[in-house]
Amino acid sequence: MEENQTWKTVIDPKKRRININFKEIWEYRDLIVLFVKRDFVSKYKQTVLGPAWAVIQPLLTTVVFSIIFGSLAGLTTVDVVGQNLMMPAFLFYMIGTVTWSYFNSTVSATSNTFIANRGIMGKVYYPRIVTPISTALSNLISWGIQIAMFCVIALVFSLLGIAEIHLSAYIFMLPLLVIQLIMLSTGIGIIISSLTTKYRDLAMLVGFGLHLWQYLTPIPYGLAMIPEKYMWLYMLNPVTPIVTTMRYAFFGSGYFDLGYYCLSVCVTLVVFFVGLCMFNKIEKTFMDTV
Amino acid sequence: MEDLMLKIENVTKEYRLGAIGGTTLRDELQRLRAKRKNEEDPTRKIGQKQVNIGERFMALDGVSFEVKRGEAVGIIGHNGAGKSTLLKLITRITEPTSGRICLNGRIASMLEVGTGFHGELTGRENVYLNGAILGMTKKEIDAKMEDIIEFSEVRQFIDTPVKRYSSGMYVKLAFSVAAHLDSEIMIMDEVLAVGDMAFQTKCLKKMREAATEEGRTVLYVSHNMNTIRTLCDRCIVMDHGKVIFDGDVDKAINIYMGNKMNESTFRDYESYKRPGFLKNPSIKVLEAEFLNKEVPYFEVTEPITLRLKWKCLQSVENAGLRIEIWNSHRVAQATYILYEFYSGKQGEVSEAVFKLDASMLMDAEYTGYYTFFNKDDVGNNHDLDCVPGLHFQKMTTKADQKWVWRPQVWGYIQLPTPEIIDMR
Secondary structure, eight states, X not given: OGGGSOOSEEEOOOTTOOOOOHHHHHHTHHHHHHXXXXXXXXXXXXXXXXXXXXXXXXXXXXXXXXIIIIIISOOOOOSSTTOOOSXXXXXXHHHHHXXXXXXXXXXXXXXTHHHHTXXXXXXXXXXXXXXXXXXXXXXXXXXXXHHHHHHHHHHHHHHHTSOOOOOOGGGGGHHHHHHHHHHHHHHHHHHHHHHTTTOTHHHHHHHHHHHHHHHTTTSSSOGGGSOGGXXXXXXXXXXXXXXXXXXXXXXXXXXXXXXXXXHHHHHHHHHHHHHHHHHHHHTTTHHHHO | OXXXXXXXXXXXXXXXXXXXXXXXXXXXXXXXXXXXXTOOOTTSOTTSOOOOTTOEEEEEEEEEEEEETTOEEEXXXXXXXXXXXXXXXXXXXXXXXXXXXXXXXXXXXXXXXXXXXXXXXXHHHHHHHHHHHTTOOHHHHHHHHHHHHHHHTOGGGTTSBGGGSOHXXXXXXXXXXXXXXXXXXXXXXXTTSSSOHHHHHHHHHHHHHHHHTSOOEEEEEOSOHHHHHHHOSEEEEEETTEEEEXXXXXXXXXXXXXXXXXXXXXXXXXXXXXXXXXXXXXXEEEEEEETTOSSSEEETTOOEEEEEEEEESSOEEEEEEEEEEEETTSOEEEEEEEEEEEEEOTXXXXXXXXXXXXXXXXXXXXXXXXXXXXXXTTSOEEEEEEEEEEEEEEEOOOTTOOSOOOHHHHOSBOOOOOOOOOOO
C-alpha cells in the first residue's frame, strides 16, 4: 500500500552491478577538502620546520642519488644517446625523484585505504572513494611545493650560469601528465586495497614492489642506458613516459615517442577503471572480511 | 505526520562461519584443491570438527519493521541478538544479504562518538572534520558552530588539539557534533553511556526534543533500560537475529528482562553442591517453589508465597531461616529472618509455606538466598545449610502509576510513607 511512497535511499544487495555515485561524491566535497587539510596539517604539526620537510626530504634523496648514481656509479643522465645537455645531474635527479615520490607515496597510502581506516569506516558511512581521492590530492600539494622548489633551484642555476634552461612545448602537457600520474597511482593503490581486504599478503609486497619498480623506471639513470632492442619491453612500464616527458618539458630536449606515450595513457585508463570497479564492489561488504 | 521514515523489509545478513578472515590465499587454494579431489580439508586443525563450507550463521534473520516520522524507537536484546548488525546495515556500513532497507532522509549515526577525530587537530577543526564525515557541508557546520560549542561545554578548550582533552571533554564535543546534525533519522548505539550524569541528562533531553519537537526519528540501542524508558516511546526486542517484540516500552523491557532471567518458579537442590564452609551440614534443603505462579513476576504489593522442603540430616534444635534478597548484581539488599522456628530429628523431611510481605521491594530483578542457621551455646550463629534461591522480578503494571522506580538512584526499597505530624 505504501508502494507509491518515494524513498530517498534504498539499500538492497546489488549483485555485480557497478554504480559509482558521482553526485554523492560531489556532495561530500567538503569532506575531501577537510581530509586533505587533515593529512597535510597533521603531518607537519609539532615539527620545527613544518612544511619545509616537504622540500627537505626530496632534496636529501636527490643529493644521495647525485652522489651514488651520478658520481660513484657514473650512470648516464640523458634520455637520448649522444645528447649533450648543459644541465647538472642534480636537476635531472631532482625532477625524477619528485615525480617518483608522488607516485610512491600515493600508491603506498591508498593501498591500505580499507585496512588503515577500518575503524572509522566501520562506524560511519561516507563514500569510501573519498579517502583515496583526498590522499591523492594531499600528496599533490606536496608535489606542487616540490615542483616549485625545483623551478626555483633551476632558475638559480641558470642565473649562475651552471645550467641552461630551455622549456619545450611539452610544458603544456604538464597538466595532462599530472592527471595521468594521479590516475595511475590512485588506480594501482585502490586495486591493491581492494585485493588486500581479504588477503593481506599483497600488502607485504607493496613496499618492496615499489622499490623494485623505481629501478625499472629511469629515475636513477637516463633512458639512454636502455638498449634499443629492449626498449619496447622497458616502455611497458606506464610511469616511464610520464617521467621522460616531464624531463623533456623542463629541459628542452629529451625522449618522446607518441606510440609509447599513448600506450602508457591506455594502461593508465584501464588500471584506473578496473580499480574503480573493484573498489566499488568491495566497499559495500569489506567490513565483513577486513 | 504519518509518513514512514524507515522501512525494513525481510532483511537478512549471513556470515560464513570460520571461512572468512584468518585465512591466506594458500589455505584457500589448498582447500579448493582438496574439495575437487574430494579429500578432507588439509588446513583444518587435527581434532577440529570439519567446518562445513555451507555452514552459515544468520546474524539477522528476516527482520521487518517500519518507523514513522518523529518516533523514538529503542532496540534492546542480548549481546549477539543482531542489534548492531542491524544498525550497520541501516547506516550502510555493510550490505544486507537479502531484503531491502528504505530510508527517507539523511542519517546521522552515532555508533561510536568521536570516530574520525584526529588528535593533532584542534577542537574546532575536529568539529568541521567530524561534521563532514557525518555528511554535513562546511556551510551547515558554520551555521551550527556556536550551538555545538555551547552544548559541548568545552568552549575554553576549543582551539586546543583534542589529544590534550580529557576523555569526558572529547566525548562531549563529539556528541555535540552528532546531536546537531540536520538529519531526519538519528541512530545511536550506547552513546549515552558517556559523560557525567548532568551531561547524560542533557543529551537525553536533546534527543527527546529532537523527536517530539523537530519531528526527527530516533533509533536508540542500549542496555540501559532507564535511558530507554526516558527516551523511547516504542521498543523493539531482538533475539537471535529476529524481532521478537515490537511495541510498548515497558512490556518490551519485561520481555527482555524475562528472557535473561531464569524463569523457573521451582528449583531442586538434591544435587546442588554446597559451599565448603558448611563443615557440618545438619539440614539439607531439597526444594524451593513459588506457589501459584507460572512465571516469577510479582506486583509490588503482591505477597510472595514460598514453599521450602528440607531434610534433617542430624537432629537440630531451634533452627532459624534467613531469606536474603540480592539484586541482579549479587549485592544483598534486604533479609527476612525467622528465628528458632524448627526442631527436627535425624531423617525427618519437612515442608513449610512462607508468606513474605515484599511490598517494600521495588521494581527490579532479585535473587533469593536461603540459609538455615542455629546458635551454639556461646551464642554464635552457625549455618546449617545455604542454597541460592529462586530469581524473581518485582514490577509495577498499574496503569495509573506514572513514574518509574529507579533502583540505581533511589535504591531497591521504598520505606513506609512518612507521616506528616506538623506542616505550616
